[in-house]
Amino acid sequence: MKMKNIKLIGIGLVGAILMIGCTDLDEELNDSVNEAAGFSASDLLAGAYSSMRELQHEQDILASYVHSSDELIAPTRGADWDDAGAWRDHHLHSWTNTHPHIDKTWRDLNSRAFNAQLVLCNGDASATEIAEATFLRTLSDFFTLDLFGVVPRRACNEDLLQPPTQQLGRAEAIDVFISEMEAVLNDMPTANGPITATQNAGRMLLAKLYLNKAVYKATGQDGVAQPGPYTFDPVDMTMAINHLNEITGYSLEDDYFSSFTPTNTETSTEIIFVSENELGGATGNIRNRWHMTMHYNQQPSGWNGFVATADLYNLFEDGDVRRSTDIPGLTDAFGYNAGFLVGQQQGPSDKTLTSLIDLEDRPGNPLVFTEEVDIFSSNERNGIRVIKYLPNLELSADADGISFSNDDAPGNDYVFFRYADARLMKAEAILRGGTDTNGESALAIINELRTSRNASMLPAVTESDILDERSRELYWEGWRRNDQIRFNTFLGTWQAKADASPERALLMPIPAEALATNPNLTQNSGY
Structure with a gap:
């Protein structure tokens, strides 16, 4: 059953502002808060769910977690996609605290957390509503902690026109998040599907927290993030495994791309938690996932922007369905497959969709996508889509x-x-010293996944193998930065990034506006 969607006027604005500090918008803030106070806990919860759609924007999780990784390049193409270097900054780790995307991400994550807290501060909320809201707040705060190293929090009775008094640092926040989630896990729904924060979603989030705990605990003086390799506590790895073992009712999909179709939550057997979009109705900006990469002359017409690194493309064997799969009604009618697009591109000859022709770029050159790409200066054809x-x-x-x-x-x-992510996480936790009472091995889990994707079986598995498999399985899904930091490769070099990054890149800068309005915040080291 689809959850009711409502519009909470002003709540997004309140969340974006109040979580970073005070402003001179006293009258507007008071009006917004009073309006929110007129809603029931269930209405506020529906608003918290719907507000998560903003994180689908190409300037949020995609920019922070994929652009900054070894999976994606956003090349400047003549006058297209320069944007004063904003996209290059992600790839080269050359951000400043005035970067527009980083400012947007900080605001969006903190406002999503605030929207969830409105439920927690509502005296009429049921135990189940409190549990779901706790999950939504923790999920947003997890991303904030991971990216910025600090999470502003306020108590329900705090003055909303003053900055949040609590600033959770890395080492403290991870313990708080785990404690809060474990306290509400049994009150989360057991059903209602992936559009709801069920117990399975709660277990998945807890496993993520335990798996990354060593990263956040490796924090020096003044909250400085430390590079790996990290020391993973076998107890934490076992806790991650235990939560993953309790996730039931799912199986690996024979049809890999069924998890990403317009009907994915109705048809895929893999999906645990989503941000819901309604065909023809309330949606986030999920269309950017194909528009941002497709050429102008493909169908539907794209923005001819972002491309995959050759490093990512070359991780795959021939025949791996994740690399390329023909989709009936897509490949035969519109000329391209799901996965990676390389070489001469085709499209329909006319609107009858009965034949395909070789496409050209706007100047009239054959539209041949190549591995070669220059982040500063590329033509329309450069880059794997x-x-x-x-x-x-x-x-x-x-x-x-x-x-x-x-x-x-x-x-x-x-x-x-x-x-599939849950299975890969379990393999990693086992390899890092966790105990699985079910007796599975990391190698068996990886080979189970690879077999389902038509890839050859591995004779042995190392940490590097698991990192590579996570990239093959989860490419462009928004986890790569988190994975690379945990596996200690994020500060390295890759295509179109010739120089290693300084340690400061382990955290993004706190936006200048946030620092100006919240004197309790301190800028991350190196910015």
């Missing part, structure tokens, strides 16, 4: 040419957690 979330291919009935119905409001739900 990625189609992971699949566009809604329903055509408008009155189309003059090819026009897609609901292309601006597709129904693909944005995947936060899925079962």
Whole structure:
């Protein structure tokens, strides 16, 4: 059953401002808070769920976790995609505390947490509503902690026109998050599917917290993040395994890309928790996942922007379905596969969709996507493209040419957690010294996954193998930065990034506006 979506006027604004500090907008803030106070706990919870859609924006999790990793390049193409170097900064780790995307991400994550806290501060909330809201707040705060190293928090009775008095640092916050989630886990719903924060979603989040705990505990004086290799406590790894073993009712999909279709939550057996989008209705910006990479002359017409690194593409064997899969109704009619697009591209010859032709770029050159790409200066054809979330291919009935119905409001739900990730996390925790009472081995888990993806079995498994498998399985899904830091590769070099990064890059800078409005915050080291 789909959850009711409501519009809470002003709550997003309140969250964005109040979590970073005070402003001169006293009257507007008071009006917004009073309006929020007029809603029931269930309405506030529905608003907290719907507000998570903003994290689908290409300037939020995608920019922070994928652009900054070894999986994606955003090349400047003549006058296109320069944006004063904002996209290059992610790839080169050259951010400053005035970077517009980082400011947006800070605001969005903190406002999502605030929206969830409105439920926790509502005296009429049930135990189940409190548990779901705790999950939503912790998920947002987890990303904030991971990216910025500090999480502003305020008590329910604090003056909303003053800065938050509590600033949770890395080593403290991870313990707080685990304690809060374990306290509400049994009150979370056992059903209602992936659009709801169920107990399975709660277990997945707890496993993420335990798996990354050593990273956050490796914090020096003044909250300085330390590079790896990290010392993972076998007790923490066992706790992660225990929570992952309790996740039930899922299986690996034979059809890998079914987890990313417009009907993914209805058809995929892997999806644990999503941000819901409604076809033709309330959606986030999930369409950017194909528009940002497709060329202008492909269908649907794209923005000709982001590309995969050759490092990522070359991780795959021939035949691995994650690298390339023909999709009926997509490949035969529109000329491209799901996965990676390399070489001469094709498209429909006309709106009848009965034949394909070789496409050209805007100047008239053959549209041949290449591994070669220059982050500062590329042409329209440079770079390997990625189609992971699949566009809604329903055509408008009155189309003059090819026009897609609901292309601006597709129904693909944005995947936060899925079962393949849970299996990979378990393999990693076992390899890092955790005990599995079910007796599985890391190698058996990895080979089970690889077999389901039509990849050859490995004779042995190392930490490097698991990191590579996580990239093959979860590419462009928003976990790569987190993985690279945990495996101690994030400060290294890769395609279009020739220089190793300074240790400061383990955390992003606190935005200048946040520092100006919240004197309780301290800028991260090196910025």
